[in-house]
Amino acid sequence: MKKLAIVYHSGYGHTAFAAQKVFEGAATVDGIEAKLVAVGGDHVTPWEELKNADALIFGTPTYMGSVSAPFKGFMDESSKVWMGREWKDKVAAGFTVSGSPSGDKQSTLQALSTFALQHGMVWVGYDRMPEVYTGVAPENARNRLGSFSGLMLQAAQTAPDQSFLPGDLASASDFGQRVATLFAKKIR
Amino acid sequence: MKKLAIVYHSGYGHTAFAAQKVFEGAATVDGIEAKLVAVGGDHVTPWEELKNADALIFGTPTYMGSVSAPFKGFMDESSKVWMGREWKDKVAAGFTVSGSPSGDKQSTLQALSTFALQHGMVWVGYDRMPEVYTGVAPENARNRLGSFSGLMLQAAQTAPDQSFLPGDLASASDFGQRVATLFAKKIR
């Protein structure tokens, strides 16, 4: 079994809800043992567990145009891991959540990929062609927002389980499955 | 009168249509003489005119995650202007059009702002709070996509005059007016 950890910070529960969907998608793939790992705030980062994982998917809200401060705290704490090259050649991917369709989320994905590449990781994006192009209704379409560097999700300011369109939730599990599949089949 | 030029490339007419709306918004501002300047393809860039302008708004489609190749041709041609610092301290802003809500358009705006800042220009973004937050229907909302580094517009693959939501067109003229107003009132 290959180990995949979804490492996320959630401020108000929306990113946690999305992380759960990414987890569910990844967990459908044979040979993959997926796990959710919350970081930031009172959470103690399980560094040993992350060291033993083969792939890490990073998730964070977009706050003020980049990753949340608690997630940045996790990133900065990883500088010892960086010095030791513990994550070198592992697979990495990322997703982010904010209130607008675009909402400067690409800036967050760039911060995540720059971070992962500093660690010497291999970056996997979201390959799904926006399904709107093939006639699927926007509310049901996967990759509705049109992002390839990673997964972008839009959440309304309502309770997490009511704040996402069905297509965005389907995108989250699709993305988890894509990363896990590529990882299981193509990357040793 | 201060001179403002909207410098754009359009592949299929959608960016030209958006540029016209940006122009119309800028032209409403007292003391501003706005002008449309198409670049790329067979167009000969009027370098002297750009030198005499006080502000430049750059517009391009997003193709394959960045500015269009013809617009990049214009950017590369400007290296002589760059050497001579002809555009130093002028005002700059940018907009881009693509088919998806996000569609990696932020990457294009970063390319435009990096370019303008290489020239020593001052970069003005789009300050409008997404009107969806205040209850305006998405199709009519200004800054619907939620972009602040510059204006993002989404165009369907239909005829240019039918491919934009009313709110996106209102955003374009609003953006032109914002840049021109800031320029006329605040920046000498």
Add this chain to the structure above:
Amino acid sequence: MKKLAIVYHSGYGHTAFAAQKVFEGAATVDGIEAKLVAVGGDHVTPWEELKNADALIFGTPTYMGSVSAPFKGFMDESSKVWMGREWKDKVAAGFTVSGSPSGDKQSTLQALSTFALQHGMVWVGYDRMPEVYTGVAPENARNRLGSFSGLMLQAAQTAPDQSFLPGDLASASDFGQRVATLFAKKIR
């Protein structure tokens, strides 16, 4: 007098040392009242003072490819200011310090400019042509690293007052002076 605040976080004193040089450059400009404001850690952000400033220069180390977590904490805290549009139309600029010549510092400057543009601020970069091009020795050259979106500085892992090349320190005061001058003369 126009008010300019240099808002920075420093982890080990290098960014504080650079901020002091930026301050000294800005303070030479007639009509400018410059001030240093440290944020992050135990510092209490003087929000009222920042509201009253006309220009803000942001400074942060580059940690793991972006702004430091304490600086990101400041950015996230500013979301109330963002909602109230308190900083709209103010002038903004940024600088960052890390150990390598490039060191993914552009990613940090992008995070700073994206942040400022979310606030509706006007972004001023560093206009100085790299003086290496005109025959100045690298150790004395201003804008040695070749960055235009903002100021990049390289610091060795020694005491802050011994970690910068003379040209990098000259760049810092030159940058402070450039922002203050443009602000005093051109932007009301």
Add this chain to the structure above:
Amino acid sequence: MKKLAIVYHSGYGHTAFAAQKVFEGAATVDGIEAKLVAVGGDHVTPWEELKNADALIFGTPTYMGSVSAPFKGFMDESSKVWMGREWKDKVAAGFTVSGSPSGDKQSTLQALSTFALQHGMVWVGYDRMPEVYTGVAPENARNRLGSFSGLMLQAAQTAPDQSFLPGDLASASDFGQRVATLFAKKIR
């Protein structure tokens, strides 16, 4: 044998010279058949050959803060390949050359990675810790500039074979070898 193509545009020969070094590094790896492919200008892009390659390393000068216009022409031309998802799951990496140490080269690497991820490719960076940190003299150090998202090289405005420091050339072959090795050993 796995096929790796180094796809580059060179304006004045410096990027071609660097591409040759990347090629030499890749060619040392068992099981890899490396090839140089020039694009832009009068070159006809061998699309069928690129379709048959398993990995593509993109190389371009940084002009005005992003990829060169001829390289962007190649990127835009690839939109048919993008529609057909021909490059999905292939390995991608990138390098860029300019005159300054930083020189806004990260913006170019972001354009290249955004492009590759639009194609559904997997992005591999440069994992080498800057050797300056371990006491190697700057002129001989690999990853001297400190870039992880891809390879950055600095070239003086002299003849290509005299314009690079020995460490930068060593970085180029090291980078080619790293991508090829990761590809041969880890990614099927």
